[in-house]
Amino acid sequence: MAVEATAVTRELIWRRVMDELGFEHARVRRGPEGTELSGLLLVAEEGAPLRAEYSIVCDGAWRTRRVSVTQSWRGEHRTLTLEHDGAGLWRKNGQVAEELKGCTDVDLGLTPSTNTLPINRLRLGEGARAEILAAWVRFPSLEVLPARQGYTRTGPARYRYENLGGDFTAMMDVDADGLPIDYGDIWRRLAEAPASPLSAKQAFVEALLSPGPSSELGDAADTFGWLVGGWEGTIQDHDADGSVRESPGEWWFHWVLDGRALQDVFIVPSRRAPARPGPGANKRYGTTVRSFDRAEGRWQITWVSPTGGVINRLAGGRDGERLVLLGEHHGRPLRWSFSDIGPDRFTWRGEVREADGTWKLQSRFDMRRIA
Incomplete structure (x- = not known):
């Protein structure tokens, strides 16, 4: 209400x-x-x-x-x-x-x-x-x-x-x-x-953010709910020639839309990072919305990156000790996964499947909790 x-x-x-x-x-x-x-x-x-x-x-x-x-x-x-x-x-x-x-x-x-x-x-x-x-x-x-x-x-x-x-x-x-x-x-x-009226910014934030997950999600909220808060770490992009580019990044998560979805904001390079000469990891300033499909029993994810002109849709959930999400980009299968999950750390890997069926690492994010 x-x-x-x-x-x-x-x-x-x-x-x-x-x-x-x-x-x-x-x-x-x-x-x-x-x-x-x-x-x-x-x-x-x-x-x-x-x-x-x-x-x-x-x-x-x-x-x-x-x-x-x-x-x-x-x-x-x-x-x-x-x-x-x-x-x-x-x-x-x-x-x-x-x-x-x-x-x-x-x-x-x-x-x-x-x-x-x-x-x-x-x-x-x-x-x-x-x-x-x-x-x-x-x-x-x-x-x-x-x-x-x-x-x-x-x-x-x-x-x-x-x-x-x-x-x-x-x-x-x-x-x-x-x-x-x-x-x-x-x-x-x-x-x-x-009280003075809320500013447009305050009203928007109140309308979007939710204090926690909706009870409709039940135990499914635990799959990604542990991410709520702030994270920072090292972002790597692995190029085809074997070279690796790095930049610091930040990642923020919160429940939204009456607790029925989890949204993030991902920023590379981090806003606190000093300007660095030379190439770093790909610039990112985008958002992901995660919602649970009860009929399918899996999470649906949409990633929007205005800086890269990319919209990716993936789906998945828990796979043993990992969280695995599968999708496609320009017809090529994608796999993004959370691994090495701890109370204050995780690794996020982005891979693309090659013609021979193997998965090739394209990006790796090693994150630690800051909030």
């Missing part, structure tokens, strides 16, 4: 007054189809900077439907996606999360903003109390646990929050939209205003 770009928006900043170690910048967009709550958290966690971005999409009844979190901490980049059918069934990173069955809301442990979700969904009268089961996301582990919580409306704009699995309680003063102004002695709002 997408919230319309023309929705009424607000943006707010909170400061963590409990220890003066954090800030949050949040944005709320409300439209006919529902509400999106998104934000950026910057906190000091165990002496290390933690940066987390999140997006929560709710339907018109304030039922949490989709959650995405991206976190960077101690040099590690991690993501989390949650999907909720609105009736108690949750998926975590595309897999059914039985432990969260019955949860109605999400509670991101680092932010005061998610308290607004049950406040708006419950619409308690003054003096009324309700208990809920929330999907509680802990930071920096990104572990998700069911948590029993209580909300009591003690005044026109005041609520008491209770963690029913422990002894934590806090009083919250909220505004007319149910957004916290003061969250006990922990968070305090510093600023709020109508």
Whole structure:
């Protein structure tokens, strides 16, 4: 579910007054189809900077439907996606999360903003109390646990929050939209205003990028999902005379199109590379879109290279320890394969089949993870 770009928006900043170690910048967009709550958290966690971005999409009844979190901490980049059918069934990173069955809301442990979700969904009268089961996301582990919580409306704009699995309680003063102004002695709002419209660039990026794979992909997402992030390395082109040309390159991957496809951007030479005299590897600035054909049980790949005037279509998937994709270029069979795959490295080989049936290496990319 997408919230319309023309929705009424607000943006707010909170400061963590409990220890003066954090800030949050949040944005709320409300439209006919529902509400999106998104934000950026910057906190000091165990002496290390933690940066987390999140997006929560709710339907018109304030039922949490989709959650995405991206976190960077101690040099590690991690993501989390949650999907909720609105009736108690949750998926975590595309897999059914039985432990969260019955949860109605999400509670991101680092932010005061998610308290607004049950406040708006419950619409308690003054003096009324309700208990809920929330999907509680802990930071920096990104572990998700069911948590029993209580909300009591003690005044026109005041609520008491209770963690029913422990002894934590806090009083919250909220505004007319149910957004916290003061969250006990922990968070305090510093600023709020109508949000400026998204730029065309921001709107395009939000429309294209997805926080994670669609649950429709199931286990097939694992085939290429490990590539998400950034890579750099040495790009080689092997010429017919046996010579080899080299240049540094970079490669970026992200889920797109509501998580139904994986797209990359491939750049040679790398934008950070100094100008080098003499011939290097072929210049590349192109993109690939990968989508899974459920009927065929294999991935379909389209590579577009405006710099080389090339469009290649390949198909394939896992072959033992490798990922192998087959196609044609000008009538000649092509084989591109991932091999030597590790958590922070891989080799990508491009080969063409000769008339005698052997495969001849044309390109080799040795990549290492940088994001």
